[in-house]
Amino acid sequence: MISRVAIVGAGTMGAGIAQLCAQSGFSVKVFDSFPAALKSLPQRLRSGLDAAVLKGKLTTAQAERAAASVSPCAALEDLGGADLVIEAAAEDLKVKQDLFARLDAICPDAILATNTSSLSVTEISAGLKSPERAPGIHFFHPPVVMKLVEMIRTAKTSPEVFHGVWDWVLTGLRRTPVDVKDTPGFIVNRVMRPYYLESQRLALEGAAITTVDEACRGVGLVPMGPFELMDLIGLDVNLAITKVLYESLGRPERFTPQFPQERLVEKGALGRKAGRGWYLYEAAQRTGENPEAADLLPRGGVLTSAEIWSRISGALKSEAELARAEGVAGRADIDTAIKLAMNFPQGPFEWQDRSANTAKQGR
Ligand SMILES: NC(=O)c1ccc[n+]([C@@H]2O[C@H](COP(=O)([O-])OP(=O)(O)OC[C@H]3O[C@@H](n4cnc5c(N)ncnc54)[C@H](O)[C@@H]3O)[C@@H](O)[C@H]2O)c1
Numbered sequence: 444m445i446s447r448v449a450i451v452g453a454g455t456m457g458a459g460i461a462q463l464c465a466q467s468g469f470s471v472k473v474f475d476s477f478p479a480a481l482k483s484l485p486q487r488l489r490s491g492l493d494a495a496v497l498k499g500k501l502t503t504a505q506a507e508r509a510a511a512s513v514s515p516c517a518a519l520e521d522l523g524g525a526d527l528v529i530e531a532a533a534e535d536l537k538v539k540q541d542l543f544a545r546l547d548a549i550c551p552d553a554i555l556a557t558n559t560s561s562l563s564v565t566e567i568s569a570g571l572k573s574p575e576r577a578p579g580i581h582f583f584h585p586p587v588v589m590k591l592v593e594m595i596r597t598a599k600t601s602p603e604v605f606h607g608v609w610d611w612v613l614t615g616l617r618r619t620p621v622d623v624k625d626t627p628g629f630i631v632n633r634v635m636r637p638y639y640l641e642s643q644r645l646a647l648e649g650a651a652i653t654t655v656d657e658a659c660r661g662v663g664l665v666p667m668g669p670f671e672l673m674d675l676i677g678l679d680v681n682l683a684i685t686k687v688l689y690e691s692l693g694r695p696e697r698f699t700p701q702f703p704q705e706r707l708v709e710k711g712a713l714g715r716k717a718g719r720g721w722y723l724y725e726a727a728q729r730t731g732e733n734p735e736a737a738d739l740l741p742r743g744g745v746l747t748s749a750e751i752w753s754r755i756s757g758a759l760k761s762e763a764e765l766a767r768a769e770g771v772a773g774r775a776d777i778d779t780a781i782k783l784a785m786n787f788p789q790g791p792f793e794w795q796d797r798s799a800n801t802a803k804q805g806r
Contacts, residue, residue, distance in 0.1 A: 444526065445469075445526045445527045445554070445607065445608070445611045445615065446469060446470070446526060447469070447470055447472075447524060447525045447526050447527075448464045448469045448470070448471045448472075448525060448526070448527050448528075448529065449471070449472045449473070449474070449516075449522035449525035449527070449528045449529070449550070449553075450464075450471060450472070450473045450474070450528070450529050450530075450531060451473075451474050451475075451519070451522070451528065451529070451530045451531065451532050451542055451546075452474075452475055452480075452530065452531035452532035452533070453473050453474075453475035453477075453480040453481055453484045453515070454475070454480060454531065454532075455584060456531040456558055456582060456584065456586065457473060457475065457529075457531035457532075458473075458484060458487050458488060458491070459491070459582070459584065459585045459586040459587060460529055460531060460558065460582055460586050461473050461484070461488065461513050462488055462491045462492065462495075462509070462513075462586070462587050463582075463586045463587045463616055464616070465488070465492075465509035465510070465512045465513050466492065466495060466500075466501055466505065466506070466509040466587070467615055467616050467617065468512075468615075469512070469615065470512045470513075470514075471512060471513045471514070472513075472514050472516050472521060472522050472525065473513060473514070473515050473516060474515075474516045474517075474518065474519050474521065474522055475515075475532075476532075478517075481515045481516075481517065482515075484513070484515050485510070485513070485515065488509075488510060488513055489510060491587065492506040492509055492510055493506065495587065519542070519545055519546070519549060520549055522546070522549060522550060523549050523550060524550075525550055525553050526553055526554065527553060527554045527556065527608070527611070528546055528550055528553050528554070528555050528556065529556050529557075529558055529580060530542055530543070530546075530555070530556065530557045530558060530559075530567075531558040534559065534560060534561065534562065536562050536563075536566060536567065539557060539559065539562065539567045540566070540567060540569070540570055543555060543557075543567060543568060543570060543571055543577070544570050544571075547570070547571050547572055553576070554576050554577070554578070554604055554607070554608060555568070555571065555576055555577045556577065556578050556579060556580040556608065557577070557579050557580075558579070558580060558581060558582055559579060559581070560581065560632065560684070561627070561628065561632065561684060561687040561688075561691075563625060563627075563691075564577065564578065564579040564595045564597050564625045565597040565598065565599070565625050568597065568599075574597065574599040574600075575599050575600060575601035575604060576601065576604050577597070577599075577600065577604075578594060578595055578596060578597070578600045578604060578605055578608055579593070579594070579595025579597075579623075579625065579629075580592060580593075580594060580595070580608060580612065581593035581594075581595060581623075581629055582618075583631075583783075583784055589783070589784070590618050590619045590783050591618070591619055591621065591631075591779070591780055591783035591784050592612050592616075592618045592619065592620045592621070593620075593621055593623045593629045593630060593631065593780060594608065594609055594612065594620045594621065594622055594623060595623050595624075595625050595629060596622065596623065596624055596625060597625040598625075609622075619779060619783060621772060621776035621777075621779055621780045622772060622773070622776055623771060623772045623776070623780075624770055624771050624772065626766075626769070626771045627687065627688050627691035627692050628684070628687075628688045628691075628692075629771070630766065630771060630772050630776065630777055630780040630781070631780050631781065631784040631785070632684050632688065633688060633762065633766055633771070634759065634762050634763045634766055634777060634780075634781060634791065635759070635781070635784075635785065636684075636685060636688060636698055636762065637697065637755070637758035637759050637761075637762050638669045638672070638755060638758075638759055639669055639672075639673055639681060639685065639704075640685065640697070640698065640699070640701060640758075641754055641755050641758040641759075642655050642659075642668075642669035642670065642755055643701035643703055643704060644701065645744070645746065645751055645754060645755070646670075646703065646740050647701070647703070647740065647741065648741075648744060648746070649740075649741045649742060649743045649744030649745070649746075650744035650746050650751055651742070651744065652670040652721050652722075652732065652736065652740070653732065654744070654748070654751065655668060655669065655670060655751055655755075656668025656669065656670050656671050657748070658748035658749075658751035658752050658755075659751070659752060659755060661748055661752075662752050662756075663788075664756075664787060664788060664789060664794060665785070665787055666785075666786050666787070669755070670721040670722070671721070671722065671729075673704070673714060673720065673721060674714035674715050674720035674721055674722055674724075675714065675715055676714065677713050677714045677715075677716055678704055678707055678708050678712065678713050678714050678720050678721075679708050679713050679714075681704070682700060682704050682705065682708050685698065685700050685704075686700055697758070697762075702739070703736065703739040703740060706739055707720060707721070707733075707735065707736060707739070710735055712733060712735050712736070715727065719733050719735070720733065720736075721733060721736050722736075756791075756794060759791050760791045760792075760794060762791075763777050763781075763790075763791040763792060767792075774792045775792075777790060777791065777792060778790025778791065778792050778793055
């Protein structure tokens with residue numbers, strides 16, 4: 444039974460996971476090696492809990508209880524006695540391996556889970572005496588809002604540990620877990636990659652970025668086009684994930700980082716947060732296309748909206764099928780993950796089913 448939770452890292456994700464656990468009724472200890480992060484944690488938690496009260500998600504009394512159930516800890520050793528440790532420290536293999544080596548001794552009976560986005564859970568947990576107690580629990584940002592949790596199984600994760608954490612995520616946190624094999628990018632970061640890369644290939648063939656975004660949105664199956672979405676995510680953050688996947692999957696041609704995005708990142712055109720990316724922004728409002736992006740791309744594309752969507756959706760469906768065939772996850776979990784992470788009304792296999800049905804009806 445999981446009741447005492449510990450979190451390593453009080454940054455964006457650690458604080459968000461702590462709030463989610465606390466407002467779900469668990470007592471939470473949080474350690475961070477950076478004293479300022481620990482010092483500001485109560486204030487950041489308080490803002491998150493106040494926002495939940497304003498939205499009617501929590502009563503004031505529940506928010507008070509949640510705030511009181513989080514204890515910032517000045518030493519990793521203070522996490523002893525936890526049933527579950529969630530590591531949400533820096534995305535660096537050495538940092539995570541060192542933390543796991545220390546946690547192995549401090550919490551000899553706990554489940555030790557990492558929230559890594561892009562590293563191998565197998566490698567992070569390789570040095571543990573019992574790596575069977577170390578699954579990945581990949582929350583999405585912000586954890587209090589996002590329902591999806593990718594539950595990562597390594598070849599060594601014990602079924603008891605996996606199912607114990609699965610039940611806790613499902614019933615304790617009321618999130619939606621999906622079952623994923625420990626592979627680069629898990630489901631979402633991998634299956635969504637063609638959305639960003641195929642769209643840039645189309646732009647390099649002359650399709651205007653506004654045309655590509657409108658073509659995608661126009662179908663009603665995606666809430667944001669690929670270029671506006673990259674601007675929201677941050678071109679740098681998005682490119683870093685592409686690079687990690689490109690390298691860790693053995694440099695497949697389809698995952699080759701595209702030079703327009705690389706050039707924009709070099710120029711500091713990182714998206715909304717910089718006021719410029721593929722588009723320009725003023726006071727968070729889009730004001731037009733970024734001429735720096737236009738200068739990198741040819742003009743005069745002749746593809747229709749239907750052809751653009753067909754290329755992008757086809758690349759996404761084929762990545763989903765490849766991931767399924769490689770045993771990364773099943774069809775239903777891939778669809779669930781993409782729907783919940785991306786706010787898509789349907790997942791890529793449902794698109795496939797829909798087109799197959801439409802074709803059948805047309806016969
Ligand atoms: N930000 C996201 O959208 C997101 C989503 C899912 C998963 N993740 C993953 O979650 C983890 C944390 O990401 P983040 O965005 O919260 O980063 P962040 O930089 O906001 O926070 C990381 C925190 O870890 C602390 N830290 C670094 N080394 C430490 C150590 N050795 N011991 C204890 N604390 C240490 C830092 O002081 C910092 O407060 C990463 O593995 C990341 O890949 C991030």
